[in-house]
Amino acid sequence: MRNDGRLFGQLRKVKLEVNCNKFADGSCFVQIGNTHVICIANVDETVPRFLKGTGSGWVTAEYGMLPGSTNSRMQREVTKGKASGRTQEIQRLIGRTLRTAVNLVALKERQIIVDCDVIQADGGTRTASITGAYVALYLALQKLHKQGGVNIFPIKEQVAAISCGIIGGNILLDLDYSEDSLAQVDANFVMTKSKKIVEIQATAERKTFSQEELSQMYALADSGIGELIKKQNEVLNIA
């Protein structure tokens, strides 16, 4: 029924490859269908100014797309001299989400910088980034913990994210680019293993939607995120 034969409530093929980078403290190459993102987490022994002396840490994220990642080549953001509104919106979302996952006090006065770089973009790059970033972050914190940098392992919540949308009245899970550009409603859900919500962004692109439709998207997202959480735990060797 869908382009690629998927059911409405079905995820694309998901692949998480840990330690894809030789230099990073933690890294994960996430592939969700044709959307490919390199997520790299590095420990940085400084904190933003507003945290100096508080004893608390920070997690921040940056997001980028290679100019050749998209269907028709994008201009490099450095050429325009600044990150676009979309880029900033996405990196703020990833950062907020990861901070929810982490016990910032246990992290102590240091920060984790997570870079999500899209190598190939076929829809859902921000949710794929979150799902992969969690894995990279987990690995970086595991390394820090093993090295004695922290006493308590600073992960407090497991997070993953997925998109939903409405096309022709149907509720669909995990839209690819061709679906995304047709969707009347576009929603991104970030949720925890414990089925709590971290963030919902639901936007009417062409027509408004009802509370009932929001609930249906929620249910689909909930099931998709459950699958992603399982995949994360597989590659992290968590039972």
Next chain:
Amino acid sequence: MRNDGRLFGQLRKVKLEVNCNKFADGSCFVQIGNTHVICIANVDETVPRFLKGTGSGWVTAEYGMLPGSTNSRMQREVTKGKASGRTQEIQRLIGRTLRTAVNLVALKERQIIVDCDVIQADGGTRTASITGAYVALYLALQKLHKQGGVNIFPIKEQVAAISCGIIGGNILLDLDYSEDSLAQVDANFVMTKSKKIVEIQATAERKTFSQEELSQMYALADSGIGELIKKQNEVLNIA
């Protein structure tokens, strides 16, 4: 119970002043408690490049804060050389919302530029901006319609917006700045007169939230937006 004696589900005092600017095609000075925003709509006889030759129009929004609008003076964005991520996120939200309100084909190949400038900021500036921007936009389109620039009046939906939050387990409507900085969950709702959703952004600031809490915030927002829609219609002289 709240700082200013309001009930949990009560809006701050709302005042909409139309035609606050001598030069604009449409304007509205919106005051929601101590949050004050000047909303100005101007018709511009060009369209963004991707719309040239399509016969369809556009609505775009820009948002700014005076450096002296906040409790402690903010740096002027021009000094930093670019709009912050927050500013861009807000102006993208206002723009998307207003485009949902407008029949872009009826508007023909021109754009409406809406400027929302915050004169005083005490929480809820993005939702106040949307509520006031709708009024400014309506007035600009009314002028355009009277002058014969459009045949069909291009408003298709009436929109307004409000925030909700969770503090100490209580669900609150229309947070002021002091509440906003304490909230565990911060949500912004944009809805139509017909009770449909245009946009929901709900974010866990300190702790995650359940679907049940989302529903409760929805109910409160729905009632608050009903009141704002009534206020808009009063100043627009719509029965």
Next chain:
Amino acid sequence: MRNDGRLFGQLRKVKLEVNCNKFADGSCFVQIGNTHVICIANVDETVPRFLKGTGSGWVTAEYGMLPGSTNSRMQREVTKGKASGRTQEIQRLIGRTLRTAVNLVALKERQIIVDCDVIQADGGTRTASITGAYVALYLALQKLHKQGGVNIFPIKEQVAAISCGIIGGNILLDLDYSEDSLAQVDANFVMTKSKKIVEIQATAERKTFSQEELSQMYALADSGIGELIKKQNEVLNIA
């Protein structure tokens, strides 16, 4: 004889509204005809680097125009990435003028930042800004003095400003925008209560002018500034 029925030597209607902003240390909303400027003064307990350790303070000013303030919408300066030459020229002028008004040693090692934001622009925005900025600055210093931050009240001169111009051979006081765009000579005068000159900028826009014409403009400006000084003192409750 003039557009709005004014005599050559007559000011537009002047209104100064003190404490227009809830958060500022001092504020004044100045309206001179259809030119409306919000002036906000805030005390900042730092000084520019070149003053560190000198025991002396500083006064600086920033100036901006809302994009919707003018007859046809202006581009937001942050979009261009930098303040225009005109903006910088004006804020340098306001800053210099206010520093002349203040005993910087009595102010001690802190600075006052004055923001002049034009809400509506109909000519004479720089002179209106100076006239309103003085009031905002006075109020901020009064608050500082009451709180014991300074021992000596740091105002040493009272300043105000007005424009003059030559149109069709006639010398006019306080040009509005339509007059300004016709003027052959455009001059701005900043003067003190004691009738001394702080700054004169007189520019031939279309034709040069004689020393005699400069003297006539000076006389008109002198009388206009006298009236503005009186208005300032009224709202500051100075006999």
Next chain:
Amino acid sequence: MRNDGRLFGQLRKVKLEVNCNKFADGSCFVQIGNTHVICIANVDETVPRFLKGTGSGWVTAEYGMLPGSTNSRMQREVTKGKASGRTQEIQRLIGRTLRTAVNLVALKERQIIVDCDVIQADGGTRTASITGAYVALYLALQKLHKQGGVNIFPIKEQVAAISCGIIGGNILLDLDYSEDSLAQVDANFVMTKSKKIVEIQATAERKTFSQEELSQMYALADSGIGELIKKQNEVLNIA
């Protein structure tokens, strides 16, 4: 009495060297004491957008200082990413002045771009720039006229500029850098051969000044500009 033995009303040594650049349409290397400026005028067969189709031309100026031109090395403006307020103020002044000198209609739809680059700076760079820029402009227009690009020679006024200041109650002509940094009042005069005023900028740096002092500075400037006009005509071979 002055540092270098000059009388209060005496200019520094003035040297104008025409055709100092092999490639320019007109050029003049102006040396006023230790202030050295290369002024280069080039004809450009385009006009700013607002003049397209009007048949009228334009004159614009740019101003820069070599980083090594000053007593202690200045940062290169390109490093800061933008021209300072001072630079923009000066280039706007030079441009306005030169446009007063030129019959823009006779120039036809083209522009003259004049670059004033300070090689060595010892005070009075803006007035030296104007004095030299006039010569470079004249030469470029002479070349254009000879080549038949214009029918009427487009110079309508001869302009030159000089500074005055008040130090210790004395009125001084043509301040060098050491005097400039001591001056209580700093004034720049741009005047024509016919003794008319093009621009006056007079600023109280430390103390305000009276109309009488303005008149005295005017008289001194008038005499200095007369000498500069003579020097210009000598190198331009005008009787």
Next chain:
Amino acid sequence: MRNDGRLFGQLRKVKLEVNCNKFADGSCFVQIGNTHVICIANVDETVPRFLKGTGSGWVTAEYGMLPGSTNSRMQREVTKGKASGRTQEIQRLIGRTLRTAVNLVALKERQIIVDCDVIQADGGTRTASITGAYVALYLALQKLHKQGGVNIFPIKEQVAAISCGIIGGNILLDLDYSEDSLAQVDANFVMTKSKKIVEIQATAERKTFSQEELSQMYALADSGIGELIKKQNEVLNIA
């Protein structure tokens, strides 16, 4: 003898993976030891302004490094607002080299944009980029040729590149990062299949070098480039 057991004249392990990107006209993922670069070539049906109407085409290159590609995380260039001098130097080098490889007239009035993005950096990223970029470019031109966009296949030279260096008096081929940071001389060679030189950049980092040493480096580079050319032809299925 070298860190990784290589001989002085030995390349690191080279792997070229064609068609690594689903959307590009041509792509090659090049791995030279731990240096990994994605090279993407896209056909763009415009040309830079100076070529409009000439009938001739253009090849341009852009280069970037992921922030997590290096040993210690690099700042994202977009954050600094501009490409560094090093980045610009490298992308100018890649562009010049590729233009030497292409018959620009046969390409007709269009350009090929080649993006070289470093995923992991362990020395020699500019030479790896050139070697991979040639392959991506070849594939994009092959596609264009098959689709009839060009009549003559526009490749005229095959190019590849490698580094050499002098450490402790020894001449080494293909330096990794740890060697590069020790090298007294650092040289990059770009050569053709026909053993001609396209570009040599040889720099004394710590001590100067003799003509004899330059010749020895040339010989080593010549042999290494021969191997790279063979690898390119293998993946391009050229006998």
Next chain:
Amino acid sequence: MRNDGRLFGQLRKVKLEVNCNKFADGSCFVQIGNTHVICIANVDETVPRFLKGTGSGWVTAEYGMLPGSTNSRMQREVTKGKASGRTQEIQRLIGRTLRTAVNLVALKERQIIVDCDVIQADGGTRTASITGAYVALYLALQKLHKQGGVNIFPIKEQVAAISCGIIGGNILLDLDYSEDSLAQVDANFVMTKSKKIVEIQATAERKTFSQEELSQMYALADSGIGELIKKQNEVLNIA
């Protein structure tokens, strides 16, 4: 045979004028034919952050061109907001070269900033800059040495630079602009008095070149640099 009657292996007329600037620690106005560059060296008692506490110094260079220096006026780089790739490439080259000339430990923890500003450009501006910068640097260090700022005179190598090129199969020394734009190969050589190489950049502009041609260019450059070294020593009064 050449435009200006020079032999293939002949330099243009070289003139080095020391102490051309009143304020600099060392300065040299270098004229090579119609290429004129002001080189200014200033001692700065700070070092880049990576050198703090190391006891070692630094030499850095900046390069600029006056907008009127070229045949057709160039845009001022500050207007574009950043230095071009070419500018950065050249200033990196000059800086590297000068650091090779200096004993950075003997310099102690301070830096020399060398500004090379092109007043007139007729080809070979980067090599003329290096040749003149060495002289300015030498003079600044001599002054520092005399003042007792360093114990050991920190010059360890004498450097100069020249270009070569291939036009119509002929090898030419010291190309002027008209030759440069015709050259098939363009090479810049930086060498020492002791005939060692500091940097070679040889680029095929239109056709590739052989190792034999590289050697011939080397021989010509070697002889030209010998002459420049002699000129430097003449103006520095070194036997």
